[in-house]
Amino acid sequence: MSKQFRRLVPGAAAAAAVATVALAVPAGSGAATDWSKATSAKAGGGFGALVAEAKKEGALNVIALPHNWANYGVELSTFKKLYPGIKITEINPSGSSADEITAIKQGKGRSTAPDVVDVGQSFTTPDITALFAPYKVQTWSAIPANAKDPKGLWFNDYGGYISFGCDMTVLKVCPTTWAQLKDPQYKNDVSLNGAIGQAAAATAAVYAAAVNNGGSAANVQPGIDFFNALKSNGNLNATDCNSAAVVEKHQCPILINWDYLNTVSAWGLPAKFKNQWKVVDPKGTAFGSYYVQAISKSAPHPAAARLWEEFLYSTQGQNIWLQGGARPVELPALVKAGKHDKKAYAALPKVAGTPVLPTASQSTAAGTKIAAAFPA
Amino acid sequence: MLPFTVYVLLFLGLPLYVVVHGSLTTDSNQLTWHNFSQSFTQPQYGTAFEHSLILSAWTALVGAIFGTWLAAAVVAGKPGGLLRRTVSSASGVLAYFAGVPLAFAFIATLGRAPGGVVTGWLQDVGIDLYAHGFNISSMFGVGLAYVYFQIPMMVILITPALEGLRPQWREAAESLGASRLGYLRHVAIPVMTPAFVGALLILFGNAFSAYATALALVGQTIPLVPAEINAAISGNVLVSSDRIALTLGVEMIAIVLIIMVGYGLVARRARRWLG
Numbered sequence: 129m130s131k132q133f134r135r136l137v138p139g140a141a142a143a144a145a146v147a148t149v150a151l152a153v154p155a156g157s158g159a160a161t162d163w164s165k166a167t168s169a170k171a172g173g174g175f176g177a178l179v180a181e182a183k184k185e186g187a188l189n190v191i192a193l194p195h196n197w198a199n200y201g202v203e204l205s206t207f208k209k210l211y212p213g214i215k216i217t218e219i220n221p222s223g224s225s226a227d228e229i230t231a232i233k234q235g236k237g238r239s240t241a242p243d244v245v246d247v248g249q250s251f252t253t254p255d256i257t258a259l260f261a262p263y264k265v266q267t268w269s270a271i272p273a274n275a276k277d278p279k280g281l282w283f284n285d286y287g288g289y290i291s292f293g294c295d296m297t298v299l300k301v302c303p304t305t306w307a308q309l310k311d312p313q314y315k316n317d318v319s320l321n322g323a324i325g326q327a328a329a330a331t332a333a334v335y336a337a338a339v340n341n342g343g344s345a346a347n348v349q350p351g352i353d354f355f356n357a358l359k360s361n362g363n364l365n366a367t368d369c370n371s372a373a374v375v376e377k378h379q380c381p382i383l384i385n386w387d388y389l390n391t392v393s394a395w396g397l398p399a400k401f402k403n404q405w406k407v408v409d410p411k412g413t414a415f416g417s418y419y420v421q422a423i424s425k426s427a428p429h430p431a432a433a434r435l436w437e438e439f440l441y442s443t444q445g446q447n448i449w450l451q452g453g454a455r456p457v458e459l460p461a462l463v464k465a466g467k468h469d470k471k472a473y474a475a476l477p478k479v480a481g482t483p484v485l486p487t488a489s490q491s492t493a494a495g496t497k498i499a500a501a502f503p504a
Numbered sequence: 505m506l507p508f509t510v511y512v513l514l515f516l517g518l519p520l521y522v523v524v525h526g527s528l529t530t531d532s533n534q535l536t537w538h539n540f541s542q543s544f545t546q547p548q549y550g551t552a553f554e555h556s557l558i559l560s561a562w563t564a565l566v567g568a569i570f571g572t573w574l575a576a577a578v579v580a581g582k583p584g585g586l587l588r589r590t591v592s593s594a595s596g597v598l599a600y601f602a603g604v605p606l607a608f609a610f611i612a613t614l615g616r617a618p619g620g621v622v623t624g625w626l627q628d629v630g631i632d633l634y635a636h637g638f639n640i641s642s643m644f645g646v647g648l649a650y651v652y653f654q655i656p657m658m659v660i661l662i663t664p665a666l667e668g669l670r671p672q673w674r675e676a677a678e679s680l681g682a683s684r685l686g687y688l689r690h691v692a693i694p695v696m697t698p699a700f701v702g703a704l705l706i707l708f709g710n711a712f713s714a715y716a717t718a719l720a721l722v723g724q725t726i727p728l729v730p731a732e733i734n735a736a737i738s739g740n741v742l743v744s745s746d747r748i749a750l751t752l753g754v755e756m757i758a759i760v761l762i763i764m765v766g767y768g769l770v771a772r773r774a775r776r777w778l779g
Contacts, residue, residue: 377619
């Protein structure tokens with residue numbers, strides 16, 4: 129598993145309704161549209177024209193989409209069923225956000241380059257968004273205003289909150305607060321899915337500890353202190369838990385990760401874990417983050433790339449993420465309209481109070497500070 | 505000669521040029537010392553080199569000693585015997601058993617109970633390794649895993665040299681009145697030393713460049729240079745600082761170069777007797 133984090137205030141959907149409707153120059157009637165320049169389906173001649181052109185291209189390259197990650201396996205198979213003529217090539221499914229950006233840079237001009245990416249929020253700096261093509265999906269107004277670039281260079285897709293995954297074969301009691309992690313009974317138990325400052329969820333764990341120990345979205349020092357304390361009292365486990373095999377061997381008793389990635393099915397753990405694996409969103413302030421979708425400027429299949437985004441942001445695409453335990457970005461709007469998958473929605477871990485969702489610049493600043501405090 | 509030259513230039517020269525050039529330039533292709541000064545002033549890189557050097561040194565030494573011991577026992581046995589064939593084929597396989605599979609094998613045996621099988625058994629007979637401070641996810645644990653491939657590697661490297669010790673030398677020494685110890689001290693050890701040191705240097709390089717095992721066992725809570733390079737290239741949190749990675753790569757190349765020059769010198773000496 130891979131990738132990284134970000135913000136969004138669910139209540140901001142109302143504000144989003146006022147979001148500008150981008151209307152680029154409509155395509156000249158009859159003339160073929162250059163979909164690589166189209167900033168919306170309408171601007172390119174309508175959704176029907178988009179589907180037709182995407183079918184003509186007949187291919188789509190996606191990158192770094194693990195099938196058990198936020199239900200991407202179902203997203204991909206559903207898209208294939210809807211548009212059987214479009215052949216999907218999955219590049220480097222277990223790649224990181226950095227790998228995705230490198231693939232765009234190095235693949236430029238090749239038919240094998242990625243068309244679309246799904247990256248961490250900190251990968252939205254100007255030097256990177258220069259590689260993206262602006263595009264606004266048809267449901268653009270349902271995406272909260274603070275969860276998208278005003279020009280459409282990137283837009284959030286799904287997210288979740290930091291949770292504790294407890295291996296109840298090892299633990300007597302699953303901790304429910306951050307303070308409990310320091311308890312001597314959890315010696316060598318607190319585990320992360322990679323290195324702090326490198327793996328997204330591990331870094332977010334520090335960020336989450338900060339907001340629950342007197343810090344804030346802009347002040348991560350308390351989180352750094354918290355993890356240093358865990359390190360010095362021996363509760364922090366150094367094993368890299370980014371592997372189902374290691375988790376299955378009971379090496380990661382308390383695994384801190386995004387809630388939608390911390391489940392038995394997301395980890396791909398054997399069925400017997402269903403009764404001995406517990407996921408809790410810790411009490412206190414929830415800490416969330418959303419991933420980012422973007423279309424490559426040099427996408428070899430520009431229409432298919434746009435159609436993929438239209439699919440992901442359709443009610444169906446959003447609900448598939450929801451069924452994977454992730455919170456799709458248009459969830460507030462879906463709930464308001466009553467179009468969400470009720471069962472999947474009810475199964476989401478409960479979150480108390482107002483969650484902290486740092487902005488792009490906050491998460492970049494925090495990431496830098498955290499990475500420096502925990503050098504590799 | 506030409507195909508060889510082309511091959512070397514393409515697969516060794518070109519990457520080397522890219523690494524060195526990248527470490528000395530900025531994104532806009534201007535000459536700079538910035539990357540090198542960063543690699544020397546930022547404390548984490550210094551610590552990483554320190555850890556890498558210490559880990560490589562002790563695992564090489566332990567591997568060399570036990571490897572020579574094992575090889576000597578095997579060479580003393582019947583040529584073509586079962587023991588000899590078993591050890592040499594096992595060494596051939598195990599010397600290259602590294603990376604994530606090795607880390608996982610160690611977790612499955614010596615990881616914390618109930619996952620680690622041996623840990624569990626020991627716990628059943630009243631020995632709680634973890635309560636006594638042992639932890640597979642530690643610098644010591646990583647070293648232990650390294651020794652696992654260092655010993656067979658040493659067996660492979662040192663066996664030909666041990667076989668090169670001619671029985672006539674021993675007979676000659678004994679007929680001149682040398683004791684067993686005297687033979688070892690004045691003949692066997694001096695003849696073997698260059699080969700031993702040479703193999704030791706190779707083991708050092710072997711550990712120095714290994715990284716997947718360490719990464720899987722300790723994440724990055726114990727900094728090693730290759731892990732730092734990995735962090736600089738492929739993170740999810742920070743946009744990559746690949747020039748620092750290239751710089752660290754150049755510094756690793758420099759260290760390996762020193763080792764290889766040392767190896768070249770002792771190998772020449774070793775050939776004098778054992779060639």
